[in-house]
Amino acid sequence: MTAPLHEARPSGAGRTLPDTQQGMRRRNLARVLHAVSAEGSLSRAAVASRIGLTRAAVSTLVDELIRWGLLEELGPERPGRVGRPGSALAVSGRGPAGIGAEIGVDHLAVCAVDLRGEVRARAVRRGANRGRAPGPVIEELTALIHQVVAEAERAELWPAGLAVAVPGLVARDGRTVVRAPNLDWHDLDLGPLLPGHGPLTVDNEANFGALAELWLGAGTPGDFLHVSAEIGIGAAVVVDGRLLRGTRGFAGELGHVPVRPDGPACPCGSRGCLEQYAGEEAVLRAAGLEPRDDRVGLLAERAEAGDERVRAALRDAGTALGIALTGAVNLLDPETVVLGGALAELSPWLLPSLDTELKGRTAGPACPVTVSPLGPQGPLLGAAHSVVRAVLDDPAVVAERS
């Protein structure tokens, strides 16, 4: 089984090294960088007390991180404090940047995020990609990537890696799209098609959406189930702050959990899957609406306007989601369920019936359901931040490459 490249695993890279002095030093470099990153700015002494190393050890590590351009000194702290003034450290706003990209069914998007977590460049192109051959889509995406990288470079940033969110299943090699039904792409290795901007990671949009929630969500716990939708229904399971990927990388296929085992046939080969009740096409059909480009917008607009047929369709979708989530909550016992992506936008009409079902089927206190504030931005931000996290988790890699 191939280990995923980028994951919410602090100091993850160090753990694959033998437990030697070198491995320990790499992990401690990551600890220092994470400590400063978490606080915005910190003195050397504060870093030392936070991570339990001596001030001298921390100073050596900090000097290294400054030499690599990952930390910078903000100058002496304001006077009036007791003791010798220390110089405050901050994560650099120049240097490595994470390049995130998203191949959506209705859009392409790219952004650059610096080590401080700020989006420094962004480019979006609307337009239906459904059924288009991969070649022209990747060409357009590559043009957007070049545009964003050029803008980042003008701000003294350099790409530390490229992460691409796709609406489909990705193999554990982190490059091959096994199946993206709404693009009609199959067994496609994106590696040779994309420009080289450091290490490449391709992952499912639901996974990146969940990681964004984990890293950027306010107060998101380390154990949650993230449910999102663009055309299909995707989910991602986060346990102890780590994404559960599954043996083949296919975990989180909530859309094909059987809701009514004798229900309508699903293209996956089963019957009565969640997607047959709560997928966008099923909901549009139940609502009596013709698909257009912005399907979610259409549903939200009509529900907002009080269209009873649309509201009933969304209510039924919420019920089906509640049944499938009851099974998932029984299996995983997450701290919360987070609705992201398109489901966040539609949550006012989905949540009441979803909640009723989940509460009615749960002995004891039901698992709370919350709505992601990131919504449709999640996958793109998650992709870019995954590159940033990889640098924070093993800063020595930057030194090896620069």
Added chain:
Amino acid sequence: MTAPLHEARPSGAGRTLPDTQQGMRRRNLARVLHAVSAEGSLSRAAVASRIGLTRAAVSTLVDELIRWGLLEELGPERPGRVGRPGSALAVSGRGPAGIGAEIGVDHLAVCAVDLRGEVRARAVRRGANRGRAPGPVIEELTALIHQVVAEAERAELWPAGLAVAVPGLVARDGRTVVRAPNLDWHDLDLGPLLPGHGPLTVDNEANFGALAELWLGAGTPGDFLHVSAEIGIGAAVVVDGRLLRGTRGFAGELGHVPVRPDGPACPCGSRGCLEQYAGEEAVLRAAGLEPRDDRVGLLAERAEAGDERVRAALRDAGTALGIALTGAVNLLDPETVVLGGALAELSPWLLPSLDTELKGRTAGPACPVTVSPLGPQGPLLGAAHSVVRAVLDDPAVVAERS
């Protein structure tokens, strides 16, 4: 969230220490002990090459482990090999032992397992515990524990901890039985009731069954879903060789995954749960059988004898299991599903319909289903081995206590 005490996490304890020289030393002691344990016997040189440390470093660690009574020297290796003869090391068959106990609905059992993984003492008492007050049950269990510990002590073993498997949900404190419906126990802290034989861990029988499969199963992968049954249906999820416990410690409740959302009411408050189709009582009812003490034996006996009503009941239970497992496999993407406990015994009559359902509902290759060779022994062995693993994972703890 409280970290579980014993888990399939090599060198787990070391990771909670700061990444210092001491923490590294503790992890390396565990590596040496694990390396010898995995091979039965090894020379110092072989240990060094296996774990990537120098021969000198390994010798210091080995001397420490011998001083603590965890390793022993078997004397010089047989001549005829090239080079200076090295003394082969083996894990000690004296010293610390794991005491495992099981509170079953129809029996109590206790065993002692040495560091080599051998069962050195065992005691079992048949008799229905359903509806009995905890007091007398724990008293009987305590008598069995004393008997097994006395026998172990005669073999120069000492109890390094006690682990107790219960048929119910256990809080993440690893002591409190939140709910054991078939015993009718609720919110019961077993800590003050059980004898002190080192650290105590109470856990769900399905969890210990899955850990036994992970540690003792031949060729069991690190990612699997373990499904077992005594009266209810329990499951345990193992990911990357670790048990997924859930926020409250309640993960793995496969028995309450909705199979037919409008099906019969379940005591859990929901409708159409798996247990309403594949739980022991539902199957006995469908088979037209009166419950007796050994229910699983009764079903197996009648099915073996060709009773068509019993076979049909088991076939339908297999179908329901297949539907619930389709959902679980879609969510978790495990490498295999393992049937353990009573389900292992009944597998000849469950598997065909279960497999048909799972294959028919899965796009691409279906997740393989295997039968555990440990069967009903799993939870007791898993409990005892969890104590042994805790010693192998952080041998320094033994030195602190002895």
